[in-house]
Structure formats: structure tokens, C-alpha cells
Amino acid sequence: MDKTGTEQISANTIGEVKSQVSTWRAFTGTLKRDLLLVFRRRSDIVNPLLFFSIAVTLFPLGISPEPEFLSEIAAGVLWVAALLATLLSLDSLFQQDMADGSLEQLVISPHPLSVLVLSKVLVHWLVTGLPLTLLAPLLAVMMFLPDEGFGTLFITLLLGTPTLSLIGAIGAALTVGLRRTGVLLTLLILPLYIPVLIFGTGAVTAAANGMDVLGHLAILGAMFMVALVMAPLAAGAALKISLNG
Amino acid sequence: MQELLSGQNLACERDDRLLFSGLDFSLNSGDVLQIAGPNGTGKTTLLRMLAGLLPDYEGEICFKGQPVSDDPDLFRENLLYIGHHPGIKLNLTPEENLRWYQSLYRPATTEQIHHALAQVKLTGYEDVPCYTLSAGQHRRVALARLFLQPSPLWVLDEPFTAIDQGGVKEIEQLIADHAQQGGAVILTTHHNLSLPAELKVINLGQSPQQKKDNGSQQTDAGEPGNG
Amino acid sequence: MFDKFVAWFHRMGSPKWFYEITGRWIPWFGAAAVIFLLVGTVWGLAFAPQDYQQGNSFRIIYIHVPAAILAQSIFFAMAIAGGIGLIWKMKVADMVARSCAPIGATMTFVALFTGAVWGKPTWGAWWVWDARLTSMLILLFLYFGVIALQSAFDSKQSAARASAILSLVGVVNIPIIKYSVEWWNTLHQPATFTLTEKPAMPVEMWLPLLVMVIGFYCFFATVLMMRTRNEILEREKRTQWVQGLLSKK
Numbered sequence: 249m250d251k252t253g254t255e256q257i258s259a260n261t262i263g264e265v266k267s268q269v270s271t272w273r274a275f276t277g278t279l280k281r282d283l284l285l286v287f288r289r290r291s292d293i294v295n296p297l298l299f300f301s302i303a304v305t306l307f308p309l310g311i312s313p314e315p316e317f318l319s320e321i322a323a324g325v326l327w328v329a330a331l332l333a334t335l336l337s338l339d340s341l342f343q344q345d346m347a348d349g350s351l352e353q354l355v356i357s358p359h360p361l362s363v364l365v366l367s368k369v370l371v372h373w374l375v376t377g378l379p380l381t382l383l384a385p386l387l388a389v390m391m392f393l394p395d396e397g398f399g400t401l402f403i404t405l406l407l408g409t410p411t412l413s414l415i416g417a418i419g420a421a422l423t424v425g426l427r428r429t430g431v432l433l434t435l436l437i438l439p440l441y442i443p444v445l446i447f448g449t450g451a452v453t454a455a456a457n458g459m460d461v462l463g464h465l466a467i468l469g470a471m472f473m474v475a476l477v478m479a480p481l482a483a484g485a486a487l488k489i490s491l492n493g
Numbered sequence: 494m495q496e497l498l499s500g501q502n503l504a505c506e507r508d509d510r511l512l513f514s515g516l517d518f519s520l521n522s523g524d525v526l527q528i529a530g531p532n533g534t535g536k537t538t539l540l541r542m543l544a545g546l547l548p549d550y551e552g553e554i555c556f557k558g559q560p561v562s563d564d565p566d567l568f569r570e571n572l573l574y575i576g577h578h579p580g581i582k583l584n585l586t587p588e589e590n591l592r593w594y595q596s597l598y599r600p601a602t603t604e605q606i607h608h609a610l611a612q613v614k615l616t617g618y619e620d621v622p623c624y625t626l627s628a629g630q631h632r633r634v635a636l637a638r639l640f641l642q643p644s645p646l647w648v649l650d651e652p653f654t655a656i657d658q659g660g661v662k663e664i665e666q667l668i669a670d671h672a673q674q675g676g677a678v679i680l681t682t683h684h685n686l687s688l689p690a691e692l693k694v695i696n697l698g699q700s701p702q703q704k705k706d707n708g709s710q711q712t713d714a715g716e717p718g719n720g
Numbered sequence: 721m722f723d724k725f726v727a728w729f730h731r732m733g734s735p736k737w738f739y740e741i742t743g744r745w746i747p748w749f750g751a752a753a754v755i756f757l758l759v760g761t762v763w764g765l766a767f768a769p770q771d772y773q774q775g776n777s778f779r780i781i782y783i784h785v786p787a788a789i790l791a792q793s794i795f796f797a798m799a800i801a802g803g804i805g806l807i808w809k810m811k812v813a814d815m816v817a818r819s820c821a822p823i824g825a826t827m828t829f830v831a832l833f834t835g836a837v838w839g840k841p842t843w844g845a846w847w848v849w850d851a852r853l854t855s856m857l858i859l860l861f862l863y864f865g866v867i868a869l870q871s872a873f874d875s876k877q878s879a880a881r882a883s884a885i886l887s888l889v890g891v892v893n894i895p896i897i898k899y900s901v902e903w904w905n906t907l908h909q910p911a912t913f914t915l916t917e918k919p920a921m922p923v924e925m926w927l928p929l930l931v932m933v934i935g936f937y938c939f940f941a942t943v944l945m946m947r948t949r950n951e952i953l954e955r956e957k958r959t960q961w962v963q964g965l966l967s968k969k
Contacts, residue, residue, distance in 0.1 A: 348578055349576050349580035350582065352544075352580065353574070418889055425873075436868070440889065443893070485806075
């Protein structure tokens, strides 16, 4: 058995290696690996959620528990808290890979780096953006969000959090080679999050006032598409720079 | 003898410090090339450059006579690079680590992975998380890729780090076999390699002072526009 | 024609050539800046007619508007220079991009400051969440991000590349940010009168403004060349021509 195994593999060693690579397999392989890693360290999922809940709790305590007041600021508070929770989870996006050397392997693998980056961003969204979106309606109840706003809150977060993960990946890639990154990452990325925040909260507020939100959602969708196309490319280029930092 | 990799007039400057310049080499199938030199002379930089991790250099690197930049993916498919860090996820088992690597190159069956792990003396450790293993065992997991991936060109940065004596012999044997089968290996190491085949050596070893003088001359003469 | 341009582009890539040619240009741009700024200031402050609504306080637009225009143009210039440095690996472009950031941030700050000063007599508050001011504030944050990233890297080369990517991302985002802020602004406070978009500003008012804008551009060009020259000396200090230059002095 041993012998045949070696021969099988080494038979190909000499001469041309036929193209056996598949970018789709690399994408799913990286996806599986990163999901498995998160599954082994479940606190990575729980911590952003805890942060989200605590941050939202601070607003009634810090400003006023008045239901009418809270219902007015609910959309903004939930969105800002979700945005910060995403941001804080971002600096670990490439850090482990950088430290253990697997980032180099990603970069020199025979695949477009942007595809592999996209796979990592997808994992990030699955373990932060999606749980945040699912938790948000619960916190919205505590913030007295008007009933009409719930559906829109859910949809805007569903559309907006992937954009946040994508844009954030650029910042994470730019700062991954640096020694201290925490605040710098925030400084780089928060201004870029502003449009998503404006249209996310705008939609929820509009819905709560019984207005049409399709326009908002279309714009959020457009931002997502732009980020989906451009952010992995930018993040890939940034990773290559960071590897030489 | 087929030429696998060649470099013409390679020069690398990092942060206005010239590491090396005017470097030519040619690597045929069957060759083992050792990059030697004291610390800080750019051994790792050269390896990273050859592996395509370093975009800034002057000169040209050709794979089978074609500039690497013409078809980087073809080159990368034919390259197996194991860097300074072994690239092993501590929370994954050796088998899971290798499975990810193989998803990037070519798929491997569980049997093949177990076989490769057996070759690096990790039988029985297939399913334990890597954080329970030692540093030497981490490197062995990385080296198991050599048995799984049919890339003709191996670029290995200090492959013997943390490996015990017996392991060093086995890896030397592996390198010799690979060369004999028509592959080629570039590596850095502080060990004295004992290989049956002839060993090519690039020596980057200049004293820092020499290099400094050399460096300032070179920067003066060099094209200032190219960064 | 195109060949000539390519040749020029390549020569521009040589720090030495850039240093020499800009040394000859600086006095001209500097003089132009002084003249335009002087003429514009005197004309704007003393001779342009009063605004029928705001009286004399409107005159701050002669600083506010050019600064705001410059703040945005400089960001674009920085991104373009960064992009050229990134694609063609041109050192000079990197240095130009690096020199742009502090000038741009200063211009943004000036625009914000003059906006606040103008806001006091007009709105009765130092700060109003007006669309233009808010966009300027975000632009200032973007500048700070680029500057912070530049200084975070040890290697100047990586610093230049990383901040080039960030400024390119910023450039894609600036129109989106501007649009969203404007939209957000109309939502929250129905249009009061804004600083510039007046129904047809009379010629006597906008002509000095134009002169000021040109003056600001000349000023920017002068400062940019001076900063880039410093940057070149610093980064090329080990080369023969810089050594020669220094020993001559």
C-alpha cells in the first residue's frame, strides 16, 4: 500500500504538472477550514454578539429609558452598535494567517487572491454579520422600535453587514502586518462605513414612519454589489503589501 | 537536462538597502540549489522573491524559459514553497491542515494524507489538534506536503528547523529523491547537507561592510526611477 | 505626440530630474500664487459687493470655497499619484502622494474652520450639520486615516503602497459619501440657504472667487513641489547626486 501510494504521486513529479487546480475547490476548501477554526473557537462568534448587546444596553442607561425617545433612536443605535461590533471583530480576520504563515501560502497559491479573500470574508460574515442580524430584532424589542420597522431592520442588516465585512477586509488587510492595529483599523474603516449607516438607518426610520423603503434597499444593494466586486481586489492587493511590510 | 528556473541579473533593494545585485542562476531539473550566507544577507528575501512573494526586484525570473510574470499561475502550480513559518493551524489536526493545502492544489484522499503523514513519522497523530504537537512536529506536518503535491519545484526556507537528526536524514533523502526524479529544490539551511547528487550553491555571504560600499555604488549607478 | 508624453513620463519618474525641473518651476508658481491670492483677497474683501442677505460675512467664501475645492482635488491628486506609484512602481509618484496628504488635511481643516466661523453669524451656531460641512468632516477623517497609515509602516515603500490603496478606496467612496450625506441632510433639515449654491451669483462676486481658486491651486502646486523635493532629498540621500548637491552648499 505504502509503495503504491508513493508511486502514484511521484509518477506525476517528472514533467509537466497538468492543471489540476480548481479555484472553486480552493474557495470551498478555505471556507471549510475557516469555519472549522471558528467552530473550534466558538467565543469568536459569541463575543461580537455580547458586545452588540452591551453597547445597545448603554444607550437607555446613558440617555433615557423613555420608550418614545428610545423608539426614535432605536434604528440608529442598533445600526451603530452592529457596525462597531463588526469592526471590532475584523482585526483578527487575517492576523492568525499572517502569524502562522498560511497567508503566504494563500498569496502564492495558483488562484486569484481575491477569490480566497472573498472566502474568508464570507466566513467572517457568517460568524458575525449574520448572527448580529438575527439578534437585532430581539434588541429592537428592548429599544421599542416601532413594529413597522422590524422587517426593514432585518433586511437592511442582512444587506448591509456583508458590505461592512467586505469594506472592513480592506482595512484588516492593510493593517495586518503592523504591530498594533486596533485603533488604526477603526480610523481607516469607520469613515467608509458612513454611507451604509446612513441608508441603513434611513430605511428603518422611513419604514417606521410608514414610508416606502425600496429605494433605500436598492441603494444598499448597489453598495453591496460595488463592495463585492472591488473590496476583495483591494484587500488582496493590500495583503501582498502587508506581507512585505 | 531541462531548465526549470533561471534568474538573470537579479537585484533586490529593501528600504534603500541593497541586499544583492547582479545575481544570475540557472536551475535544471535534477538540481539542488542551496542559498548560503550569514544572517541578514537576504537569503530569505531571495527565496521569497523566487516564490513570487516579493514584487519588488530587478531582473527577470523565468520558469521553463518563460518569464514568470507571463503566466504566474502556471508557475505557482509547479511550485511548492514552505516558508519560515510552517503555515500550520494549531486548532486543526494535521490531517485537516493538509486537506486545506490540498484543496489549493490537487485533492488528496484520506489514505494519501495518512500515507504522507506516515512518511514524516506522524502516524497516530492524524487526528490530534496541532497545538498538542511540538514545533518540530509542526514542521513535519508542513513537510508532509512534499509527499502530496507533485510540484517539480520545491522552495524550502530552513526546512530542518526544529527537526531531529533522524528527521534531517530522511528529508535529505527526500530531497535527493525528488531531484533524481527530475524535480529541483532550492533551499536555505545552516546544516551541512550530505547529498549524493551535486549541490549548487549561491553564496550571498559578504561582510556587511563590503555590502554597504557595494550598495552605495550600486544605488548611484542604478536607474533612479525604478523603485 | 504620445511618444513624447511617454518619454516625459519616464523622465518625470527620475527623482533627480524631478528635483531639478521643479526647482526651476517653484519661483514661477510661487509668484503666481502670491499675485493671485493678493489680487483675489483685496478684490474679494474690499471691492466685491455685499450680499443682500448676509452682508459682509459672506466674504469668507473667498477662503472657504477655494479651500474646500482644494481639499477634494488634493485627495484625487493623492489617489492618482498613489495609483501611478502602485502600478508603475514610480518612486516620485509615491513621494508626491505622500506630500499631498498633509496639505490636503490642512485645506480640509481650513474649510471646516472657515465654515464654522461663517456659520456663527449665519446660523447662530459654530457647528451645523450642513451637508457640505459634514462631508468635509468625513473627508478630514479620510485624510487622517491616510496619514496614520503612512506613519504606521516602517518601510517607506510599503507605507506608500498601502496608503495608495487606501486613497484609491477613498476616492471611490468620496462620491458615495457625498451623495449619502446630501441625502441624509435633506431628510433631517429641509434646505436652509447654503454657503455657495446661490441663485446666480453676480459676476462681481464670483470673479474674485475664481481668482482666489486659481491662487489656491498655485499655492498648492508650490507647496507640493517643495515638500516633494524635501522628500526626495530625504529618500535619495545616499545617492551620488544628492551627496554632490549637499557638498556644494
